[in-house]
Amino acid sequence: xxxxxxxxxxxxxxxxxxxxxxxxxxxxxxxxxxxxxxxxxxxxxxxxxxxxxxxxxxxxxxxxxxxxxxxxxxxxxxxxxxxxxxxxxxxxxxxxxxxxxxxxxxxxxxxxxxxxxxxxxxxxxxxxxxxxxxxxxxxxxxxxxxxxxxxxxxxxxxxxxxxxxxxxxxxxxxxxxxxxxxxxxxxxxxxxxxxxxxxxxxxxxxxxxxxxxxxxxxxxxxxxxxxxxxxxxxxxxxxxxxxxxxxxxxxxxxxxxxxxxxxxxxxxxxxxxxxxxxxxxxxxxxxxxxxxxxxxxxxxxxxxxxxxxxxxxxxxxxxxxxxxxxxxxxxxxxxxxxxxxxxxxxxxxxxxxxxxxxxxxxxxxxxxxxxxxxxxxxxxxxxxxxxxxxxxxxxxxxxxxxxxxxxx
Amino acid sequence: xxxxxxxxxxxxxxxxxxxxxxxxxxxxxxxxxxxxxxxxxxxxxxxxxxxxxxxxxxxxxxxxxxxxxxxxxxxxxxxxxxxxxxxxxxxxxxxxxxxxxxxxxxxxxxxxxxxxxxxxxxxxxxxxxxxxxxxxxxxxxxxxxxxxxxxx
Numbered sequence: 001x002x003x004x005x006x007x008x009x010x011x012x013x014x015x016x017x018x019x020x021x022x023x024x025x026x027x028x029x030x031x032x033x034x035x036x037x038x039x040x041x042x043x044x045x046x047x048x049x050x051x052x053x054x055x056x057x058x059x060x061x062x063x064x065x066x067x068x069x070x071x072x073x074x075x076x077x078x079x080x081x082x083x084x085x086x087x088x089x090x091x092x093x094x095x096x097x098x099x100x101x102x103x104x105x106x107x108x109x110x111x112x113x114x115x116x117x118x119x120x121x122x123x124x125x126x127x128x129x130x131x132x133x134x135x136x137x138x139x140x141x142x143x144x145x146x147x148x149x150x151x152x153x154x155x156x157x158x159x160x161x162x163x164x165x166x167x168x169x170x171x172x173x174x175x176x177x178x179x180x181x182x183x184x185x186x187x188x189x190x191x192x193x194x195x196x197x198x199x200x201x202x203x204x205x206x207x208x209x210x211x212x213x214x215x216x217x218x219x220x221x222x223x224x225x226x227x228x229x230x231x232x233x234x235x236x237x238x239x240x241x242x243x244x245x246x247x248x249x250x251x252x253x254x255x256x257x258x259x260x261x262x263x264x265x266x267x268x269x270x271x272x273x274x275x276x277x278x279x280x281x282x283x284x285x286x287x288x289x290x291x292x293x294x295x296x297x298x299x300x301x302x303x304x305x306x307x308x309x310x311x312x313x314x315x316x317x318x319x320x321x322x323x324x325x326x327x328x329x330x331x332x333x334x335x336x337x338x339x340x341x342x343x344x345x346x347x348x349x350x351x352x353x354x355x356x357x358x359x360x361x362x363x364x365x366x367x368x369x370x371x372x373x374x375x376x377x378x379x380x381x382x383x384x385x386x387x388x389x390x391x392x393x394x395x396x397x398x399x400x401x402x403x404x405x406x407x408x
Numbered sequence: 409x410x411x412x413x414x415x416x417x418x419x420x421x422x423x424x425x426x427x428x429x430x431x432x433x434x435x436x437x438x439x440x441x442x443x444x445x446x447x448x449x450x451x452x453x454x455x456x457x458x459x460x461x462x463x464x465x466x467x468x469x470x471x472x473x474x475x476x477x478x479x480x481x482x483x484x485x486x487x488x489x490x491x492x493x494x495x496x497x498x499x500x501x502x503x504x505x506x507x508x509x510x511x512x513x514x515x516x517x518x519x520x521x522x523x524x525x526x527x528x529x530x531x532x533x534x535x536x537x538x539x540x541x542x543x544x545x546x547x548x549x550x551x552x553x554x555x556x557x558x559x560x
Contacts (some may be wrong), residue, residue, distance in 0.1 A: 111486035247473050248559055250466040252498070255491045259473060266482040274487070407459060 018229025019148055019236070020284035021101045021254070022094070022191035022345040024277065025338055027233045028257050029406070030184045031240020032250055036160070039168030039237055041185050045192025046230035048388070050222050051381045052193070052356055053201045055363040055374065057218035060205030062372045063362075067202045067355070068298035070362040083354040084299045088292055090351050091196055093344035095288040095323060096330035099125075100337030101281035104254045109274055115332060122328040125285060126321060134207045134306040137286055144279025148232050150272040154261040155238040165238060183399040183406055186392050187342070190349035192233070193389070196291040198355060203294040207307050212372060236260075254338055289327070293320035342405055349396040352389045360386060452511040452519050460506060464526050467499050468557025471533050475553060478536070478546035488540035496533035503527040529556060 030038045056067050063070070072080040103117040110117075129137065174181035201222075210218065239260035244251050251257060258277060262270030290306070296319050297304035303313040310317040331337060360382045363374045374382065400406075452460070474491055477483045506523035532552050539545040553559070 108487050108490050111490060243473075247469050248465060248557065249470045249473065250463070251470075252466075253491070253494050255487070255494060256470060258487070259470070259477070259491070262477055262482055262487075263473065266480075267484060270477075270483055270487060 015142070015146065015149075015225055015228045015232070018226060019145065019232050019280045020094075020191075020194070020287075021097050021281045021337065021341050022187075022194060022348075023233055024101075024236065024254070024257055024280070025341045026184065026187040026191045026345065027236035028240040028244070028251050028260065030188060031237035031242075032244035034174060034181060034184065035241040035245055036165045036168030036237065037172070037174055037181070038184055038188060039165060039234060040171045041188040042192065042230050042233045042237070043169070044171075044388075045189045046226055046233070047381070048189070048193045048385045049197060050226045051378065051385055052198055052359055053226065054219055054222040055378060055382065056198050056202035056359050057205050057210070057222060058215055058372055059359070059362050059369065060202045061210035061214050061218055062212055062370065063368050064206060065368075066206050066294060066298055067199050067359060068295045070368070071358040072299055074358055074362055074365070080299060083358070084295055086351040086354055087195055087199070087295055090344060090348045091199075091288050091292040091295070092323060092326060092330070093340060093347065094194065094196060095285060095292065095327040096335070097337045097341040097344050098281045098285040098288055099324075099327045100331035100335075100340070101254055102278060102285060103331065104337060105274055105278040105281065108255050108258070109271075109278070118328050118331050121285075122324050125282075125289070125324055129286065129289070129306070129320065130310060134204070137306070138204065138283075141279050141283025141286060145276060145283055147272045147276030148280055150261050150265065150269055150276055151232060151239055152235040154264045154269060154273075155235040155242070157264040158239065158242040160238050160242050165234075179399065180403050180406065182395070183403040186349055186396050186399055187345050187406070189388070189392055190345040190352070190396070192230075193352060194345065194348050195351060195355040196288045196348075198359065199291040199294055200287040203290065203298075203304075207305050209307075215372065252338060285327075289320045289323050292323045293317075339405075346396050346400050346405075350393050353386075353393050356386060356389055450509075452506070452509050452515070454512070454515060457511075457515055457519055457522065460502060461522055463502060464499070464522060464529060465557040465559075467495050467502075467526075467533075468529055468553045469559035471495050471529070471536065472550050472553035472557060472559050475536055475546045475550035478540065479543045479550060481543070485541040488546075489537055492533050492536040492540065496530050496537055499526050499530040499533060503530060525556070529553070532556070 027042070030041075059070060060066055065073075068080075068084070071083055075083070099118065099121055102121045103114055106112065106117045106121065107114050112120075128140075132140065205214075205218065236257070239257075240251065243249075243260045243263050244256070249256070251260075254277065258270055258273040261273035265272075293316050294304060296302075297313070297316040300315075302315045304316040305313060308316075330340075360374075360379075362368055363382070364379065366373050471492065474483070474488060474495070478488045503523050503526035506519055506526060509519075511519040532549055535545055536549045
């Protein structure tokens with residue numbers, strides 16, 4: 001019974017924690033620009049993150065090692081250093097976006113000055129991380145993020161043309177403005193498969209001391225949690241298409257997204273959307289700050305883990321504190337978190353192969369995995385997605401330039 | 409020239425290295441290209457004018473929707489005030505850019521007209537920012553913005 005409860009709680013946390021600022025920005029903007037035409041990209045991205053999260057969760061459960069431990073051991077120092085630097089750059093950019101997002105939502109809720117709220121948010125995160133256990137950090141933000149389900153309610157209430165939504169699930173290329181369309185395809189895939197998610201997922205598995213007995217729970221968590229979380233992305237796209245495309249609005253501010261729930265559901269819908277976004281981007285801030293600290297600590301062979309007291313892993317603790325300070329400094333410069341999000345997502349797409357190739361290699365390594373190595377289905381899906389990842393990684397920057405970062 | 413070729417050699421030499429190192433260099437190059445792509449200066453041409461005009465309409469329509477929800481009691485005072493301020497700043501920045509940036513002679517008059525329109529938009533949004541919980545103001549702002557942006 002306790003296992004079922006644990007699984008249900010884990011799934012709820014995964015649903016609530018699925019959406020981050022990249023998903024919010026790209027899904028809503030895609031709906032506002034192309035209606036339901038890009039819905040098909042969401043299940044493609046969700047399946048990709050399920051495949052690789054399950055793989056790295058399994059590696060963590062069997063070997064007790066997280067992704068970067070495996071990267072360092074499997075690909076050697078120089079290559080791992082390249083992977084580390086690129087992942088840390090993308091992580092820091094993403095963290096800055098999420099922290100800026102938290103400050104924006106707090107400003108919309110409380111009307112306080114933005115820059116003060118950046119400082120307050122950074123300090124609040126330090127305190128929360130310091131005093132809260134890993135399990136409860138995950139659940140606190142995951143459950144709070146469930147308020148995002150208000151977008152699913154809004155999507156239904158808006159009464160979209162469900163036949164058109166259904167036809168959006170069929171992959172196709174838009175006839176008009178196909179370059180911008182492809183840019184959104186890349187952005188949506190990048191937002192769904194962002195690297196910090198797998199770093200956090202696998203390190204979280206080690207934090208929670210998964211063993212091979214937990215492999216089934218890992219699979220259920222990844223499949224059901226991410227699968228249902230993906231419905232939130234579909235809901236955001238429907239809201240974007242119905243509210244914003246319908247009104248001729250191109251959403252360029254984080255606050256605009258909440259308007260999408262406020263319009264059909266009134267003040268309660270607006271407030272739930274703001275609280276949901278707050279927890280979603282807040283949870284993603286925690287994920288990214290930990291991912292950055294996990295990666296560096298695992299690469300350098302330091303003691304790491306939130307399950308240890310901060311004094312038991314001092315360099316790991318110092319790393320996440322420094323990352324939070326750096327991210328706060330970046331957003332204090334006045335850079336727009338939404339614009340930065342677009343760059344962060346596109347750069348993360350370029351760095352995707354560095355994350356996913358080592359996972360596939362390690363999950364196939366019988367010396368590591370024994371009888372828990374990848375089966376045929378995992379390998380087939382892993383290889384298909386590797387090809388997809390390589391294609392999107394190569395096309396991301398040219399498309400960003402051709403579309404002026406989605407502005408054309 | 410020598411610096412450029414040095415940078416090229418640095419990039420190309422990754423071929424002798426490992427895949428992640430090459431990808432890291434691609435990431436650095438991507439960053440540089442993205443910064444260049446993100447620059448928003450230069451002369452306003454027809455394409456830029458079309459984009460800026462669409463942005464003005466979008467801001468106006470979002471402002472109209474915000475005001476509509478305000479008039480219907482569907483929003484909070486803080487949200488209406490802060491979101492109106494965000495939109496006002498965006499409109500004001502656009503007005504400044506369109507007023508100052510050089511434009512092709514054939515479209516200069518239209519560019520300056522759009523600058524004035526963006527400035528008007530910013531002024532209307534200021535009213536919503538100043539009176540976020542006043543439903544009468546919200547209704548008036550909605551009407552003016554919907555007309556200005558030609559909103560559906």
